[in-house]
Amino acid sequence: MAMVSRFAFFLLWISVLSSTTHSELVISRIDRRVDLSSHIVRALFSMKVENVGSKVVSEVLLAFPNMQAKNLAAIKTLYNEGRGKVKASSVSLPTAVVEPEGMPPELTFYSVSLPKGLEKGGTVSLDVLAVFAHSLQPFPEEITQADGQLVVYQDSAYYLSPYTVKVQTLGIRLPGGRVESYTKFPNAKLVDSEITYGPFENLPAFSYSPVIVHFENNYPFAVAHELVREIEISHWGNVQITEHYNLVHGGAKTKGGFSRLDYQARSSVRGASSFSHLIFRLPPRAHSIYYRDEIGNISTSHFWGDSRKTQLEIEPRFPIFGGWKTSFTIGYGLPLQDFLFKVDGKRMLNITFGSPMDEVIVDNLIVKVVLPEGSNGISASVPFPTKQGEEIKYSHLDIVGRPVLVLEKSNVVPEHNLYFQVYYHFNNLSLLGEPMMLISGFFLLFVACIVYMHTDMSISKSSASYLAKIQLEEVQATVQQIQNIINQCLAVHDKLDASLRDLSRTGDVQSCKIARKTADAQLKELVKELKPLVTFLHHSPQASHIWPKVEELVAKEKDMQEKMFLRHSTVVDCFEKKLGGREIENRVASQQQKLAALRQEVDDLLEFLDEI
Amino acid sequence: MAPKPVTSPVPVQWYPALSALLLVGGLFFTAFFFIYEATSSTRNRSLAKEVVIAAVASTFLGFGSLFLLLATGVYV
Numbered sequence: 169m170a171m172v173s174r175f176a177f178f179l180l181w182i183s184v185l186s187s188t189t190h191s192e193l194v195i196s197r198i199d200r201r202v203d204l205s206s207h208i209v210r211a212l213f214s215m216k217v218e219n220v221g222s223k224v225v226s227e228v229l230l231a232f233p234n235m236q237a238k239n240l241a242a243i244k245t246l247y248n249e250g251r252g253k254v255k256a257s258s259v260s261l262p263t264a265v266v267e268p269e270g271m272p273p274e275l276t277f278y279s280v281s282l283p284k285g286l287e288k289g290g291t292v293s294l295d296v297l298a299v300f301a302h303s304l305q306p307f308p309e310e311i312t313q314a315d316g317q318l319v320v321y322q323d324s325a326y327y328l329s330p331y332t333v334k335v336q337t338l339g340i341r342l343p344g345g346r347v348e349s350y351t352k353f354p355n356a357k358l359v360d361s362e363i364t365y366g367p368f369e370n371l372p373a374f375s376y377s378p379v380i381v382h383f384e385n386n387y388p389f390a391v392a393h394e395l396v397r398e399i400e401i402s403h404w405g406n407v408q409i410t411e412h413y414n415l416v417h418g419g420a421k422t423k424g425g426f427s428r429l430d431y432q433a434r435s436s437v438r439g440a441s442s443f444s445h446l447i448f449r450l451p452p453r454a455h456s457i458y459y460r461d462e463i464g465n466i467s468t469s470h471f472w473g474d475s476r477k478t479q480l481e482i483e484p485r486f487p488i489f490g491g492w493k494t495s496f497t498i499g500y501g502l503p504l505q506d507f508l509f510k511v512d513g514k515r516m517l518n519i520t521f522g523s524p525m526d527e528v529i530v531d532n533l534i535v536k537v538v539l540p541e542g543s544n545g546i547s548a549s550v551p552f553p554t555k556q557g558e559e560i561k562y563s564h565l566d567i568v569g570r571p572v573l574v575l576e577k578s579n580v581v582p583e584h585n586l587y588f589q590v591y592y593h594f595n596n597l598s599l600l601g602e603p604m605m606l607i608s609g610f611f612l613l614f615v616a617c618i619v620y621m622h623t624d625m626s627i628s629k630s631s632a633s634y635l636a637k638i639q640l641e642e643v644q645a646t647v648q649q650i651q652n653i654i655n656q657c658l659a660v661h662d663k664l665d666a667s668l669r670d671l672s673r674t675g676d677v678q679s680c681k682i683a684r685k686t687a688d689a690q691l692k693e694l695v696k697e698l699k700p701l702v703t704f705l706h707h708s709p710q711a712s713h714i715w716p717k718v719e720e721l722v723a724k725e726k727d728m729q730e731k732m733f734l735r736h737s738t739v740v741d742c743f744e745k746k747l748g749g750r751e752i753e754n755r756v757a758s759q760q761q762k763l764a765a766l767r768q769e770v771d772d773l774l775e776f777l778d779e780i
Numbered sequence: 781m782a783p784k785p786v787t788s789p790v791p792v793q794w795y796p797a798l799s800a801l802l803l804v805g806g807l808f809f810t811a812f813f814f815i816y817e818a819t820s821s822t823r824n825r826s827l828a829k830e831v832v833i834a835a836v837a838s839t840f841l842g843f844g845s846l847f848l849l850l851a852t853g854v855y856v
Contacts (some may be wrong), residue, residue: 402855405788456853501853503792509783516783564849564856599789602856607842610806614813614834621817621825645823 191373192221193228195333196291204321204381205343206527207389207418208241208581209300213327217292224285229268229330230278230296231374235322237276239300241529242552242583245280246295258295259283271330272374299581301529304385306420311490313427316384317420317441318348325354325365326375333375337366345384353377388443389490391418392530395523395580400538400563400570403599407507410499411523415484417443418529421491431487444487447526448498450478456501461485466496514545514591521550521575522585530580537573537590541566542598546573550588553577565602636710643711646701647777650718653698654725654774658767660687660694661732668739672752677743684736691729698722714777721773728766735759795851802844809837 198215219225232240246258266279286292304319311317327336342361350356350363354377357364363381393414400408419441430438450457452475459469459482468483484494509516517537523530538561539546548556555576560569573590626634667683670676705711705718735756742752790798813833817825849856 400855403786403788404790404850404855405792406855408855501855505785505787508786510786511783515786518783564854596789603842603846606845607838610838610841610845611834614838617814617817618827618830618834621822622827641822644821648821648824 191331192219192223192225193286193331194218194220195327195329195331196335198327198329198333198336200327200336200338202321202323202338202340204304204383204385205341206387207304207385207391208527208529209303209321211298211300213294213296213298215294215296217286217294217331219286219288219290222288224287226282226285228280228282228292228294229266230263230280231271231275231328231330232278232298233324233328234274234276236300236303239303239579240276240298241301241579241581242297242299243278244297244583246297247283248293248295261294263296275328277330297583299583301579301581302391302418306490307382309420310423311420311441312424313422313430313442313489314438315420315441316345317386317389317490318346318382319385319419321381321383323379323381324375325351325356325377325379326368326371328374328376330373332373333371334369336368336371337364338379339364340379340381342381342383343385343387345386348382348384350381350383351379385419386440388446388488388527389417389419390443390446390488390525390528391416392523392525392528392533393493394532394534395530396534396536397523398536398538399517399519401504401508401517401540403504403508403540403594403596405504407502407504407517407519408499409502410497412495412497413523413525414493414495415446415488415528416493417441417488417490419490422489426489435487439487439489442487442489445481445483446528448480448482448524449526450480450500450524451502451506451520452477453503453506454478454480454500455503457498458500459496459498461494461496511591513593515543515594517590517592518587520585521577521588522580522582524585527582531578533577533580533584535575535577536561537575538563539571539573539590539592540594540598541568541570541601543571543592543594545593546571546590547592548573548575548588548590550575551586552584565605567601567605639708639710643705643708643714646705646708646711647714647718650698650701650705650721651774651777653694653701654721654770657691657694657725657729658770660690661728661767663687664732664736668736671739671743672749675743677740680736680740680743684733684740688733695726717773717776721770721777724766724770724773728763728770731759731763731766735763790847792850795847799844799847799851802840802847806837806840806842806844809833809840813837 194217196216196218198213201212203210203212217228230243243263245261245263247261248258261283262281263278266277268277271277280294280296282292304321307318307320321340323338323340325338327333327338340363342363344361347358347361350358354368355365356379365379393416394412395414396412398408398410400410402408422441427438431442435444452473454473457471457480459466459480466482466485470481472479480498482496482498484496486492486494488494507517507519509518521535522533537548546558557574557576559572559574561572562569571592575588577584628634664683664687667680667687671680702718702722705715711718738756738759739752742755813830816830816833846856
């Protein structure tokens, strides 16, 4: 009844307006095709507009009843430049809501701006695609598991326009199931699941004739109440997308119990209105895909991929009947170079806006673009109006947090799955922030170790044991130093040995003498260093047990030095006397043996001290 | 200016190998550091040497663990 009274009101308005409107434009022909095969209603108007007035017109008004306009998710106008059948390039024209004066408040008007003014007598061809969400009303509103889903669609048989329409037709495509009823007036024909109305000729402006179609539609009515898409950019080579779905079956509510047995046995009949799988068309080269909900991974998913696309088919944990809800999260990684570009010194992210899911209506879509830490000068270019905001997100290895661009849009249909761009400035040096944090973390660990090893933690600084420990440490340090010096001495000995070998090869006595002189100086220096250490050790009571060994070591080393020099001078003498190689060997053979024995002893002693 | 694709500073395929190499290097220097701490006596220990070894070890470990994170899919 309410509907009837509303129409009556409409007709009243129309009768008032038709007498007052003096428009310059006339629609010479309009073909409307409404596609009802899914749960998203797509209406395509191909119209030819003619200017019959005297003034140049630059905009065309499109009228929708408020009832329809509130569900209008997307509207796009294409302008065909070519004449007749040759459709050259089609240009998308700006289409925006306007509120012209003197028009009924029950209508919402969209204005299409023409690229150039329409002269008197000129015509222009326009293709308008209007996409409506939630326009199929389930009737009955509650069905059982076994019932098919019947829905009602309402429209007008005549094109509701502020202009006079000369010729018009309306075609409604149905999904092909049962058609319960449809308005037969005026001039309706049902052929092969397509209802046609018209053609109608010469109708005045604001003509309206309600049409109601009641038919079966078991298409998955997937509606996401809320979808949060998080696009996280890492300049280390990844764009991570995480999508949180809050999905509901938007069709007729289910009543009565759910029988798993019936469903399992004959799911095509006993569950026709439900859906059990969803298809996602992801960009190519998507990797690391996961599908989970609050309680963990959901294993029922299938995945295909080739070089042009990636397809993911997921099954929710249970079949979704009318009114049932499910929520889940899918996530996937994309290669950075496919989506991030450098333009004029700025970084540009170029990625699709909407959900990759097939034929889903998203009531509230929130796209969060998480930019790397240190980005600034953020701006977005989206091909349709969105609510924009910014926030901060703290993630792995962040100090100041990552800037997040939040884009919000309601009533999103697959037609909104367009590329949008986010521009920002980013300095590549900021990439080093994360490794620097890790490095400083590890470095702090090492510093803690160093500090621990360097601090004296004892409480009583005067106790006997403490003092003893200090002294022991001192002794240890001294022994280490002595060992060091002895090792250096041994290195000098080796050098001296090498000089002798050089001598036997080259016969250069002079350089051998120089080598001896430097060795002598070095050893003297070392012995000088050694002296105070040895004295300290001798007087230290803590060192009594190792003192004999140290003393022996020092003595042996001294002995070794003497023998070394002796041998050296012998060999050099022999060379100066130009004696044969064999004779030299004979002369130094005994010294050589002694030296080797001493060296062995010294090494043994050093090893022994090491073990202490 | 035409848009130029932005790529990662290091090819993504290198991450696992790079992480293994750097972590092995880092653990080697860490071992060297702790051996030095444990064997040298308090008086003979040189602070500069300790700090240098610690810095080298932590650089290796830091980059190694970064690439480990990246290789396992935690894109920081």
